[in-house]
Amino acid sequence: MEDTDTTNTAATSPSNVTQPSSPTPQTRSNIVQDKLVVYFKNAGGAAALKQKKFKLQSNLSFQNVTEKLRTQLKLKSNESLFLFVNQVFQPSPDETLGELFKCFSHNDQLIINYSDLPAWG
């Protein structure tokens, strides 16, 4: 639904290749974009969001992302919420969104699954 800029998620994006300054020719890793698309998918007893995709700042910590989602879901402080990247792992609260995006996004979006239970723990 929303379109990010012309980034490729693959590690070898030809647009980012600049003149190598060392004898070893190497392609470059992508530069982290300022804003990224995050797709929230619900599971278990957690409610679905009306709007599922958000453009978020890449320098947000995962803690910030969790707080934002909790606000969206209007959760009370005693209601639990677990967030997973690609149904695989729960990032540490201090990991930044941009770094997770760089490593785990597909088709220019990062999928975050959330549940009221530690579904993939």
Added chain:
Amino acid sequence: MSILNSLISIVSLNSQKHSIAYSSASFSNGDNFGLNHVSKLNKQTNTQTHNGPTITEMSFFDEEIKKSIWDGKIPIIFTLSPNDLTSHIPPSPYSLMAPRNSYFPLITNVVKEHFKSSTLVLADEMWLEYNGVPIKWHIPIGVLYDSLVGGNNKTSEDDPNQGYWNLVVHFQSYPDKILKCPNEEYIKTHYKNVLKEANYIKQGDITKLNNLNINQTNELWDGLKYHDYDKFWSINKKFYPNSTKEYKYIPIRIIYNCKPPVQELIPVFDENGEETTLQMLFNFIPFQNVENILGNSNSSSNSNSNNNDDNDDNNNNNVSKSDQVKEIDSKFKTLFDYLNSGVKYKIQGIEPDLSSSVVWLNEFFGYPDNFLYIVLLDPISK
């Protein structure tokens, strides 16, 4: 036959690394006790290489290196914060050898016991501080040490605490900046998730982790918790592919000043089919990707980011994030250019040669969470 060839090339690569390990360890001022073993091995391995190594010899030495890295320890002196002291006589400091490949909550129960009788304020969790910086328990001890102390533990000759890492123990005012760790379950969950993350990068899925039965999972955790090499590695070895071709990417983290890590997907081979070396890795990472953690040492995650997609136009966003002393040169294209300006890096306390294979380093110098942590040292505090 190609396997044999690659094995032989690994051996020769290894021997190069060992000589570096040896020279670095000799000036690392005693912060790398484990690496004394590596230095001894260095000579032996070199001889073996000249004589034409066999597979068994190679695996024997590799195993020894792995064990030496695992055995790396840091001498720490813990002192109770004067603010927390409620007894008439201040307690004696507590010292211990902390494993690099562990986490503080797994080893500090004895420290807590030691100071408990000297303080009445036990309302909060215990936390540690170094030079005013609260210690993040969820980062491996070796990474914390390299990042906070790095190469500048060389205090004056007559300092009786020379070579020791001095940490202050607190029992109140738990800082907001660091995660809480009320019980062992927290650290276990944290460890399990980072391990998953690393293996997801490494293989594209976490089948190997999910296939562990409950006994194996416990074995892995007990191995880490009790710092038992045989226990830990009997399971951990399952997470490392037998062939480099089975790797998707190499899980690495760049750390500066204990800030949130920079992560990159590092391919095992470059486009010419050559195994990625440290130098190639540093060249692979655009400087912009590490710029945020280098500037602005006070804020953790809210520092400003690169506001432009254009590589050439990054002069203007550099102005706002200059550190009080340090000026970051925006001319750097890659992390390698930055390192070339005289910045040091450390992996498990030493600076392996730029020609070291990253996939080899990941297995042998990786931390128990399967990430290879590369710590950048602050150029101003040298």
